[in-house]
Amino acid sequence: MSTTSGTNSTSHTHTTSRTHGTDAAHTTGGTTATLGTPVTFTLTEAQLDPYVTHAPTRRWLTGPGLPDVGGLVTFETLRATGLRTVADSTGDTADRLPADLRDQLVIGGLLGGEGPETESVLLDGATGEITTTYFFHDRLDLMDRRPFAPSLEKLVRFATAADELAALRGQFAAYAGRYGPEAVAEASGDLLALYEAGADGEVPPFWKLAAVIRPLALMAGPGTRSGLALDLPPRLLDEEFETGAIVRFEEVDFPSALVHEPTRRFLRETGLPEECVWFSLDTDVPLPTLAEHRADTGEDSAESDAPLPEGAEGLIRLGHLVEDTSLVLDGTTGAVLAWSEPDAALRPLNADISTLAFTLWLIRREHTLDAEHDLTEAYDQLAATMTRTLAALDPMACDPTPRTPTDDGWRYWPEMFEDEAGGGLFA
Template identity: 80%
Template sequence: MRTTGTAAGTAVITFTESELAAYVTHAPTRRWLEGPGLPGVGGLLTFDALRTDGLRTVGDSTGDPEGRLAADLREQLVIGGLAGLEGPETESVLLDGATGEVTTTYFFHDRPDLMDRRPLAPSLETLVRFATAADELAALRGQFAAYAGRYGPEAVAEASAQLLALYEAGADGEVPPFWRLAAVIRPLALIAGPGTRSGLALDLPPRLLDDEFGARAVVRFEDVDFPSALTHEPTRRFLREVGLPEECVWFSLDTDPPLPTLAEHRADDPHAELPASADHLIRLGHLLEDTSLVVDGTTGAVLSWSEPDAGLRPLNADVSTLAFTLWLIHRAKTLDADHDLTAAYDQLAAAMTRTLAALDPLACDPIPSTPGDDGWRYWPGVFEDEAGGGLYA
């Protein structure tokens, strides 16, 4: 195996003919692996394990001493994985050395009989082309460079249509769920640009929430609704002029004025264990599992307060990214009805987290940042909770 490039993460991985002889008989696949090869790490895929493990079969990786692994899986080659947001691979990427087909699987070392494959690409060439397109969209470069500085529903629709057309052409119209999600969900991050007018993290398009939820379902506040502790003017202005949806899956807004501080909300419980900043945390509403959604009246940061474990954790950077998160959830549910996105629920959850992180990294960053913060993040957590059913249309 050879690598070329200046850094391990960007180096291209190739193999010699003798290294491939025992594993790959498909001629186009052999030629691709001999050169141009595979990138080490991309935004969605990583092949970096090939550097340390080389080519190995699923059978070699599991051992399968009791012979429970399905025959069609045993000789598949493990060449990489789908990259998680923080880097480690999640689902493994497999290559059929006889046909060149690329699929994915989850490894269940204790129950190899439960392992199955899902389609990813008809060939390595197509796989690399699909992954490159997704990475270029995320970075707004290459074939998606024209979208730099463009935001709003039109940019979202055009970028999604362009990426989906590329995938349909490369897969003869049968786009695997992983790439359909990349084409439908990832462009949603183009809906809002950096906050220059609002003084918040994002400038949302006018009437974005009204158009998505319906004008009657969006609540706007007046100054008399705000406690004196809410001194962060961009937050006050956003709640007055833009507002928030009254309900959205895992969120319900408090609509009874005035908005209370967390201390006022729990004033009837003398034994309530509250954070030291409770007098400056304004309760906007509640999430699931006895969890309050609060905004820091001084900084505008949005946090979650879990009553069962008395945990104060970052939720969103501010109310603009909170609004984007709620819009993203509602939009995904609408798109699911047209594209059957929940057919690959785990991949949908990962795409949602990746898209949220593009505009609000704090919402998905597990690094503890508040007293008692254990690193668990609410939105990625509920996205992944398929049993809760929240992302199903």
């Protein structure tokens, strides 16, 4: 191998509307909708009283309304229960909540990297300001608010832009089929400029993360040349990691079990970083199979107590992660898996070597961007954004669907991203 440089509302009702289109209409439960167009819902003037006094906000809620659900924000809470204050939602009768939170209206929630709601979205009925909060039902005194958007109109605009970037449609349709550093820089600049204009230059952390991290998914395109999941730009890893940090392998380093030629070619020509936060590459000896690695550790090793997974002779150990976890390659398919000795569990890690390389690049790039933008001030939101960005190119890395006999759905990268105590996302 070689190393190279490089309160109320129990009786709440809502009106559901859709933008006009040419598709056929249908009626369900008294609601007429047009198939194939975005769902929005509105409230009546009576439903806004006495909670919302801010005139522009009243006009928005009774007029354009709110989207049913998007990729980042859901308003299902408002649609299901109507307007409720934080005090009503928490049942706080002892004035434990901070004063500025009691009368805020709960209207929705943020979606995490894997879908379920995390933070709640709040509306100030007097000013129209939008913030977010975590509900700590046992410690209401610890709850606080984070800025999210100046108004509902801006919130919808911000969320729509992020969704359009993710889907490469609407105002970001021109980026479809474009990949590489130039596409990333332009898309990030466009989205950040939109947010800065809408927030008078003070972009809330959530949207800054969307503008800085989410476009990184445009760095690599589908694998048409490599025979792998992704085609990475030439020297992507060399340019991101320090000089001498990339290891490239030679034919003599490969065991006979590694028959997947695109993987062999990637390891020879592109290579992998020797170290990257939660990952270390084995460089001392030619790559062993997992069975050979077990034999080499010796009978007195704690690892020898755990039974090896089925087919261990066809799994090639590339290196290790954390907590006695080996990173292994399926020599036949090129799939990248994590073998946990303590759990005796073999789980998917990445779709293949190209998406593993992208993951390591993404982590290293986030460190660089954190130093510039202080992304970790909203660590939890950063972790969710990292998971969402990785899932855009490698769904398997974040999908908890079991894929092996010992797979319990636990996924390494999302869990590591979320580990703020471990601090792996700090620059």
